Amino acid sequence: MLYKRHWDKQRVIDLFTIVDWLMTLPAWLETKIWQEMETIEEHKNMKYVTSVERIGIAKGRVEGIAKGRVEGESKLLKRLLERRFGALPVWAIELLSNASEPALEAWGEAVLSAPTLDAVFHTAAAPRKSKE
DSSP: OTTTTTOOHHHHHHHHHHHHHHOOOOHHHHHHHHHHHHHHHHHTTOOOOOHHHHHHHHHHHHHHHHHHHHHHHHHHHHHHHHHHHOSOOHHHHHHHHHOOHHHHHHHHHHTTTOSSHHHHHOSTTSOOOOOO
16 A cells, blocks of 8 residues: 555665564564565565565574574573673683573573582583583
């Protein structure tokens, strides 16, 4: 409908940015909206995105979301550890930077009861590297 009212692509994107800021749509509805926008763009002779490219884009979104979640967990855990144990040594920062999501989750639970920083990282989720 916005394209029929002669809105350009950037103006539509700007509107969706505001809508995203105001509310979170269910994943199924967000997917449906983007599929409809792609269909409209294809009909308006805008850049065509092949099915292979769409699969890659979807995969990239999923990977990006997962990476962002891990980075956020790592950052939060670092703050909690610093708050509880003081400045972190290099080995602890490296572990946090390279950790998997399960390791971060295990360490996040361990931070609540571990008596020392070293004890936090002695969980089953990930082996601890040697100290520097």
